[in-house]
Amino acid sequence: MSIDPIMLGVMNAYFRAAAEAAGFVLKRSAHTTYIKESNDFTTSLITPGGIQFAYPVALAAQSYVGIDFSPTLRQLEPWSPDDIAVANCPFATKGMSTHLPDYHLLKPIFAEGKLVAFAWAFIHSSDMGGIVAGSILPSAYELFQEGIRITPKKLYRAGVLQEDVKDFLLSNVRIPDKNWGDLNAVIAALGTAEARVQEAVRKWGLAAVEQGREALIDYAERRARALIDRLPNGTWSFHDYLEDDVVSDMPVRVKLKATKQSGGDLHLDFTGSDPQIGAAFNLASGGRHPFLCAALFGLLRTLDPTIPINGGLIRPVRMTAPEGSIVNAVFPSACGVRFAINQLTYGILQAIFAQALPGIVPAAGAGQATILAVSIMDPKTGRRRANVVQPMIGGSGGRPGTDGIDGTDFSLGSLANTPTESLENEVPILIRSYQVVPDSGGAGRHRGGHALRIDFEVFQPDTIVTARGMDRFRFQPWGLNGGRAGATGDAWLDPETPKAKRLGKINILRLGVGEVLSVRTPGGGGYGDPLDRPAAEVLADVRAGLTSPTAAERDYGVILGTAGIDAAATERQRAALRAEGQARATSAAANWPAAFDGGTGRAEHERRFTPEVSDTLAELLFTLPAAARYYAKQQIYQRIRAESAAPTATQLRMLWVKMLPELGLSSG
């Protein structure tokens, strides 16, 4: 029998609900904050072949659609009813897990004696052991520092808890009781999913469920291909950077060439991206991973909000991600902050879609998320307690038809803040201000979302501040189609006082009593020519205090008099700016397609590290063994910086050939 379209609609609702019910059970009975408050977990139903056929939409993390489970499933065969597997290692699971703090659990679902599906769930645990509480340290340079490594194994065999496995899991973490509580919540959730699938088999029969689960994936794939087919056939390229890798000031470059062919085929080629690094930003993608095409899911869900969500969505995508690169790191590189690469590639693919589908795609958002945290010492006991102050993200890009969102971006738009009142009740600090930063959204017909600013004063001695994930202090979020790049982020000590000191990026900072730290995020890029923004909208922004009169004049060409807009002066100013802008556009560096404004910081970097230099460098570095590339990159960077100007490709090759024997390296 084949599944008719009505049954497909019914099964789509039923299995999505099953995945969501598991999610609600998990969230309800979990113990720790990441799960209950930040929704850092998800659930799914998986085919025996290892593809998700149902995914929760109403709750849970949305970035995990399209993971390939088959490598993990195969390793643990044979499966028996009531087995439950556990794993967290990104390398051993080929990208099912993406960093060690995530526990992934799998349970086979049998009906009428046959394996019909797997239930899967992951949770971000508040601690997985390792070098720091919480396990994530940006400067970690090896996986082994980031916590206990769990290669796929069975926690339950045929319903029997493997006590030795449990003991091994829990004796290596800082909060064993809480983790065990959370794992039990996951186990309950897997049971819910299992019962729902078995119920479906009772209702519709084994054959119908087996056909239905595959048909749902085909259905999602069909819808995705139809949407991708709105792109013309062609090839587009883009590159962008993490500004640095925390342990050095070297940017990390990701390059992407995308090719779309008839039938909705999309090929993403990351060749030319930088090698993996000696810090925790590596993505262990296994060569193909949803984290590398997150913007595609954004595009699909924007073009068709009712599209079914399952592993079929990633089927139209083929990927080439060189082994040992930042987007396909090899064992045992550190991966704790791999989400930075997810965000970076989100922006890069977004830029590719912007070229392929003009008029649909927003400008770049902040492209970073800083988790601002304090560790405060109780002066009486000396004991320290750590708290997150706020997630600091930054504005989204301006959009065709509307301005960007203030203070958050699409890839992290589900993240909530903490009310200042709750925060101050928990943590002995005083928030001086928490507001948007005027003039920070990139100018545009539709301006970028504004940056956020938080200023707080500390009351306890030796308060330690960490700010994991800070980026875009130099390289601005790009503007699109004439829109300007958004503002960079910034950090100050005692701002707007005589003692004010600009801090730049914060890795770790110690504050004394009465000191005030001010952190500002980047703003989103603008969309469309700011000179086309109606003067009335600019005036409204000036009246709201979001745009200064200076910026109105400089960026938008709007001159305000005492009674509002000075129409004649505005017309003159706009004409002058248009003429100037055309001159500027023709003289701009051609490193990026003309539709993008990358701002000054990136242009400055690319004066020396031209795309040609970076491409050649990537090619040369990849002739070395994976483990040697990062060291070689550090060394060649110093040499390039010591040159009087940007080297040509030939000069760079000569530098390279000279350098290798000095370092005792040889290319393979």
Next chain:
Amino acid sequence: MARYRIGVDIGGTFTDFSAFDTETGRLIGWKSPTVPGNPVEGLERGLDGLAQAHGIAPGAVGYFVHGTTIAVNTLIERKGAKLALFVTAGFRDLLIIQRLHVPRPQYWYGGRPEPLVPRERVFEIAERLRADGSVHEALSADSVRQAVAAARAAGAEAIVICFLHAFRNPAHELAARAIVEREAAGLIVCCSSQIWPRMREYERAIVSIVNAYVMPRVAGYLGQLEGRLAQAGVPAVPYITRSNGGVMTARGARAQPAETLLSGPASGVIGAIAVASRSGIRDLITLDIGGTSADVAFVENGTAQVSQQEHVASFPIMMPVIGVSSIGAGGGSVIVVDDAGVLRIGPESVGSDPGPACYGRGGTRAALTDAFLVGGFLNPQTFAGGRVALDAAKAGAVMTGVASRLGTDAAGAVDGVLRVATASLYAELSNLAAARGVDVRDYTLVPFGGAGPLLACRVADEIGMTKVLVPPSPGTLCALGALSADVASGFVHSLLCPLVQAQSALAQAYRTLEADARAWLAAEAPPGVARHRVTLAADMRYAGQSYEIDVPLEPDWVMGGRLDEIAQAFHAMHRRVYAHADPTDPTELVDLRLTIHGTMPKPGAAALARGSGAAPPSGRRSVLSGKAMTLAPVWRRTDMLAGQTIAGPGLVDQDDTTTFVAPGWIGTVHDNGNLLLERVRP
């Protein structure tokens, strides 16, 4: 004189009346078309109709209660007052940042709701309290005066004040308010510490802002209502339903109009509880399927589940209300066949204008109601009491379109629509149950609204429920709910301290709340409300958690300082809500809440005449059962006698709805008029 008690619910299409005759014990249901843009007009016509058809003289109306949608519509249509907001310096963007997240982050064109007060009318005031309520920086009177001048210059009609930590110490807000009143006499001022003083500045500000925003229009409407009732000779003071399921006077509603936002859905739940209790049913799930959506609520042991996290127009309403969740499509929801040939219902709706194709008002898109009609579920003669003529040909045409896209016939298309609609309702309802840890098999489904009884058996079959209770007048249940509601109001006091330190503060808070509550009741209750009761609850959490749970408390525990019992109640509740508890962990008391209920007389149900055996059908109609049309018995609800039984498949027609009794279900008529359907085979 005061012979009749009347409850009214104003819907988009109809104004429903439920009139209780205290002399005969008879309950009269009545429907009258709503007059768009002038609800009082429609209400007056309905009263005329009741007078003519049932001889209810306006002068004999001793109690008049009604639900108003003015507040919610003002908010949704954004037609409220021009406000200014005063905030603590440094927090001007409270309304822009909100809680940071956006409702649909995957959607590139989405965003947070537009603030109700634009940034140019948000003013920063120099003042600061610390988390414990102590003064960090004194209030600057100058900065208030400057803000008042600027707010007036900007044309503000009302000023809302929300300062950080004002829920702990209202002094700065009150001082600022005094300055505003001096500087700008006559301007409305709302303080966040006075409306609903709970922690969380954004949510608290929103409650106050929404209150001030809707206040002028609600006041205008209520003034008009009072005038027209007086003119018509109704001696009763009008009462207004509120989101907590209680009622208050029109005067009370003028001061706290935000309390009426969710009163419509709440009244339905109160009505369902009232009718179910007559049949001894206390654990129920209500299913209200109207024109635009299907809504459910969970009722346990006769008490509706309270929520403090509802949203209206995407704004959080942090006050305790009866929790009602939308789970999907209503009668106006559009039937879509997508490019891949797959069927979906909604989320778009044809609304009531033009409405489904069968309304014959120019609608060309197939809606759920069209499928019901083509499937034989509706009686075109009696739909909405015969006040809306249904055009079967138009419904047939749009459903044929759906059928051809699906590659099936009309019956196949209706079957598909019903299966998909049911699957969607199942999906959402099962998730709500999972999120609450509820086993739905222990509950009775109580359907109402125009289409609830049509789909109830199917939904019950799908989710594994075995009992469905159809009220006597499912179409006017909200009006009956209004008539059954008590005078009730909630009060909150923030404590925010470890439970072990709460002993004296708790007793003090209780005394304050109780005094406030009694004073309120004395002013609000009609003469003759003899009894009242007080319920207490606390919002509690484990130290370090950032979310609270609602724990019912006994007054004795609070007054007697029996902290152990409070702790045990919390651990037990935590276990129920989250499936685990840690009795050794320290607990925190965040708020104490007190609700006072002045008991109002409840309309009873006149006993039906008794009959026995199978109820004789009044006729037969071709109806979709399974995948084909079959001739099924049709019973007239008004003909059915207590004790009679019916068996599915079949239809029960009545003026305000049709009940579909699915195959495998039997029905029994109760003395009180309820129809209990039970599944006899799986």
